[in-house]
Amino acid sequence: MRLPAEVEASGEIVGGVPYCRGMINAWEAVRAAVDAGDAAAIAALTSGFDDGRRREVARELPRYLPVARQAGERRDIERNEDHQARWQTLVAHAEHTGRSVWELPEATAMWGHGQVGSRWIEAMRVAGAGVIAGAAAVAGWLNKRDLERVRAPADIDDIPLILQVVAARPVAWQEDLAVRLALSLRGARPQPGDRRAQLALALLRETGAEPPGHDPLTLAWVAAASAAAAGELAADPLLDAMAPRIFEAEGAGRLLRQDRWLARALSTLAADGRIKRAALLDGCRTRFLRGGQAADLRFFVALHDLLDPAAEELAPHARDYAAMLSLSAANVADLALRQLRRAGVTPPAEAVESLLFRTEGRLVRAGLSLLDRVLKEPAEDVDAYAPALTAALMCESAEARERAVKLAVKHAGRFGPEATGTIRDTVAMLPPGPGAALAGVFGGAAAVEPARPRFHPGPLPSVPEPELMPPLITNAKALARLGLSEYGWLGSERWLDGFVRLAAGEQRDELIAELAPLAARGGDQLYQWVPWWQTSEWAQAMARELAEPGAERRAMPDGRADPARRVPETAHGAVWRLMPLARFAEVYEAQLDGRIPPCLLATPTRANGLLDPEALIERLEGYERDGVNALPLDLRQALLRMRRTVTGEVVSRAARLTGPAGRQVHKWLTDRPADPEVVLRWTTHEGDPRIPAEFAFGPEYAEVLGDLLVPRWHDEPCEQLLAVFAGHRELAAARAVYALKSSWPLSKPKACDLDRLASADGPGGPGLALLLAHYLLEGTDGVRPLLRLAASGDLPGAELGRQLAVLLERGESRPADAIAALGEAARLGAHREVWQVMTGLLPAYLPGPGQGATSVHTRLMRCAAEVAEWADARGRLAVVAELAGRRRTSELVRQARRVHALLARGSPEARPRLARGSPEARPRLARGSPEARPRLARGSPEARPS
Structure with a gap:
């Protein structure tokens, strides 16, 4: 200064x-x-x-x-x-x-x-x-x-x-300021750069003032301590005052949910004698007994484990650890059980009963083991444990109930009359099998197995026709009023189609007059910029050329007009943006060369970008009558948009076409080349998840696709992608899922995009399956498109199962929603298709030999058993057979045996599957296969009724 x-x-x-x-x-x-x-x-x-x-x-x-x-x-x-x-x-x-x-x-x-x-x-x-x-x-x-x-x-x-x-x-003045600043702190989630908190902590350290008992201050210290080096924490003058408050401050557990360092640092300081080890253990026990969510107690469980108390340290607190067995946080109950075992203490009857009332399978099994050990002790008063045994008998887990029944039967003679009556009262509330086993020893009437209701599938929904394209533009005034937007692909399509029709027709002079303001907007300066990123720039040049033929050539120093060099390079943009620009460039070049066609082949007939084959054939017939050659990119775009549903009449008309474009379209209608294969790769960009797609295809598709599918690190909106790939929904889906799991503000496919894909055309693959799996895991958002794809025969069932397994293995948090959604779709009529999903999901997700099972696996297998029965499934799944053959009986194994028995009801040779096309079977021919071409038009008498 x-x-x-x-x-x-x-x-x-x-x-x-x-x-x-x-x-x-x-x-x-x-x-x-x-x-x-x-x-x-x-x-x-x-x-x-x-x-x-x-x-x-x-x-x-x-x-x-x-x-x-x-x-x-x-x-x-x-x-x-x-x-x-x-x-x-x-x-x-x-x-x-x-x-x-x-x-x-x-x-x-x-x-x-x-x-x-x-x-x-x-x-x-x-x-x-x-x-x-x-x-x-x-x-x-x-x-x-x-x-x-x-x-x-x-x-x-x-x-x-x-x-x-x-x-x-003065020193007293400084201490007063430090305390006042500390008490002024607010909030349960201190920010890393909070200068108020940093100043308050710094003043407390400088002055040596006693930190006030204020939770936000404690949380601010915890946030700072979690980022400090070990030496800094040991030297912190606030450590002795603040460390005990971690266990008392509201919100400390939530703040430390993701801690990776502070618990280890505190245990190290305790081992070095810098802080008292007993105080940390007492703090952990006190915090556990206060209860709370498991995630909020994760830090204190980790700290307790690192302190690793010896048996003599645990014994005086056995009552506290026994009380923790009933806490809702499973990680605390696990810890308490380990410490009681280590101390050699048997929990009292009420503690064992609380374990058997829990929903966690491992804790219930631990309670049963404790109960078994107690009932074997001759000197124990087993009647006190009768309530715990009845809790085990009423457990939701079939495995736990079965084991509890064995324990009750085995030790029946040790129970007194009152305890026997308590156990007898549970007989009528048990399923028929366990109830009958218990009634044989304790008396009472067991329940009778109810008759299973017969499954009556609902009809699949009819597949609605996509909405028609808005009316084409037929007068110059309407074209001049139509605005062009980067994201409004439909407006760009209508403008380009209207321009071509009017420029080649009788309204050319009127078109010149109406587009005069647009032609004058850019001037010669427009030609100085390369490339042209907006369709409006191409529209200006086309309007100028229409009004002043040769305008660009006169404006350029070399007297040359080269639209191709104005198209952005492939690596610099997304395909949905580049394709319209390239199509405008092609029409502009045709305009410069005086060969503009009477209409465009690729203009959609449906609002979702699809092109009806009959419309394309009609346009090609007009081309051949007038001796017009198709624009190459326009033809490629038409093939990518063309619907695969075709009538015999349209095929016959196509066969009469003689030009190169007509012959190519006829071939695609009758002998379409194999669709591109898609492989999804999971990767990261700067730590953020990305799912790029790789494509493999033959020479016919190489000619049509060109460089449209070269790798690009762009997020691409699904609706705009479908405008390019409406007849190849998998290509659009595979590009759209690129940022599906990103935490960045990128364009991610939404539930409405899944509906758009369902109304598009073409076989599904990994991209469509991944997007559908994502929304099945979100709940019911995926059920409607799944039913529509099932009704049209386009559901990639096994691939959907594999993609569900991928998401589940990557830690998706709502597997129960996906299982419920699959069950709902099966009940609504897609039972055969859902079984196909199971054939991909079960092998990829169920635990193999030596792997642990979860309640999700059990729930999934229960759903698979129902669907297999409804779908009258046959065949063999190796992973199900392996589970069914395990010696230990659990609910998962029991359901696996049920599925295995259903699949083995007659081998494929003994009972052949229904022939495709028979009245009883629903055709599931893959789109693009030789048997599926040509596909009958929706609504035709020969097609499957809705």
């Missing part, structure tokens, strides 16, 4: 800074430093002020706050305007050179560092801390909303300067 000349000339030094009493007062010196944003100079000034000078500055400081704020905001606006101007220059330079702006090193440099605003805030904070008299007033000043930064840059830190200026105050 440079102070006024009269200050420098005076020769008087205050706090290391020139100061002149006669020529300039203390406030003027501080104000000059505030205007310069020099907090360090203010700290040097105020540290040397006497009481009079402090009062002088303190009187003026509040009045200057709005002035300083306005000046700082004005400087920020100027700085931001300069930044935006430089950015726009870079963008223009990138567009001119045909590159992405992010390829320029200057762009990375501009956004690689945070934009540092004016530094008047820190200067004002330091000034107030240095001159305001009372500690309460200083705390209020430092907590002013006007002096807060939403996001403080890393290179701005006024805490050392505030510590410097308050160091000149």
Whole structure:
């Protein structure tokens, strides 16, 4: 900072800074430093002020706050305007050179560092801390909303300067300020850069004041301790006061859910004698007995495990650990059970009963083991454990019930009359099998097995026809009013189609007049830019060429018009954006060469981008009558959009076409080449999940697709992708799932996109299956499209099962929703298709030999058993056979045996499956297979009724 000349000339030094009493007062010196944003100079000034000078500055400081704020905001606006101007220059330079702006090193440099605003805030904070008299007033000043930064840059830190200026105050005053700042903290989730919390903790450390018992302060210390090095934590003067409060502060467990370091650091400090080990163990036990969610207790469980108490340390607290067995947090109950075993203590009857009332299978099994051990002891009063046994008999787990029945029968003679009556009362409430076994020993009437209701599937929904394309544009005035948008693919299609029809027809002169404003908009400057990223730029050039033939050639120095070089390179954009630009370029080039066709082949007939074959054949017939050759890209786009449903009449008309385009379309209608194969790869980009797709296809598709499917690191919206690949829904789905699991603000496919894919055409594959699996795991959003795909014969069943397994293995949190959704779809009539899903899901997801099973596996197998019965499934699944053959009987094994028995009801040779096309069977021919071509038109008499 440079102070006024009269200050420098005076020769008087205050706090290391020139100061002149006669020529300039203390406030003027501080104000000059505030205007310069020099907090360090203010700290040097105020540290040397006497009481009079402090009062002088303190009187003026509040009045200057709005002035300083306005000046700082004005400087920020100027700085931001300069930044935006430089950015726009870079963008223009990138567009001119045909590159992405992010390829320029200057762009990375501009956004690689945070934009540092004016530094008047820190200067004002330091000034107030240095001159305001009372500690309460200083705390209020430092907590002013006007002096807060939403996001403080890393290179701005006024805490050392505030510590410097308050160091000149009395010790009691400093302690009072530290406590007041600590008590002013709020919130249960301290932010990493919270300067209020950092300042309060720093003052408490500097002054040695006793930290107040305030939960937000404890959480702020915990957040800081979790990021500190081991040596820093051991040397922290607040450690002894704050460590015990971790167990008491509300929200500490939630804050430490993801802790990877603090628990280990505390156990190390306890082993070194820096903090008391017994206090940490007592704190853990106290925190456990308070209860809470398992995730909020995860840190304390980890700390207790690291402290690893010996048996002699555990024995005096056996009652506490026994009480923990009934807590809702399973991880705490697990810990308590381990400690009781280690101490050699048998829990009391009520503790064992609480274990048997739990829903976690491992804890129920542990309770049964305890019960078995107790019932074997001759000296035990087994009647006290009768309530625990009845709890096990009523357990939801069939495995636990079966084991409890065996225990009851085995030790029946040891129970007294009252306990026997208690057990007898459960007989009628048990399933028929266990109830009968128990009734044979204890008496009572067992339940009778109810008759299974017969399954009556509902009819699959009819497959609605996609909506028709909006009416084509037939007059120039309507075309001129139609706007062009980057995301409005339908508007671009209608504009391009209308332009071609009108320019080649009788309304050419009217079209020239209506598009005159558009033609004049760009001028010759339009031709200086490369590439053209907007369809509106191409439309300007087409309108200009229509009004002034040869306009671009006259404007170019070399007298040459080359639309191809104005199309962006493939690597620089998404396919849904590049394809329309390339089609506009093709029409523009045809216009320049005087060979514009009477209409375009690829204009959709359906609002979802599909093109009816009869419309395409009609257009080709017109081409051949007029001797017009098809535009190559227009034909390629038509083939990618063409529907696969075709009537015999349309095939006959196509066979009469003689031109190259007509012959190619006829071949695709009758002998379509094999569709591209899709492989999804799970990867990451800067730690964020990505799912790029790889494609393999034969030469026929290589000619049609060209470079449309080359790898691109772009997120692509599904609706716009379908505009290009409406007849190949899998290609659109495979590109759309790229950012499906990203946490970044990228374009992700939505549930409505799944409906769009279901109404499109073409076989499904991994991309469609992954998207459908994602929404099945979200609940019922995937049921409707699954039913529609099943009704049309396009559901990739086994692949859907495999993709569900992929998501489940990657930790999707709602598997029960997917199982429920599959069951719902089966009940609504898609039972055969859902069984196909199971054939992909079960082998990929069920546990193999030596792998642990979960309740999700059991629930899935139960659903599979129902669906297999409904679908009259046959065959063999190796993973089911392996589970069915296991010696240990669990509910999973029991359901696997049920499925295995259903599948083995006659081998494929003994009972052949129904022939495809028979009245009883639902045709499931793969689209694109030789048997499925040509497919009957929806609604025709020969087709399967809705």
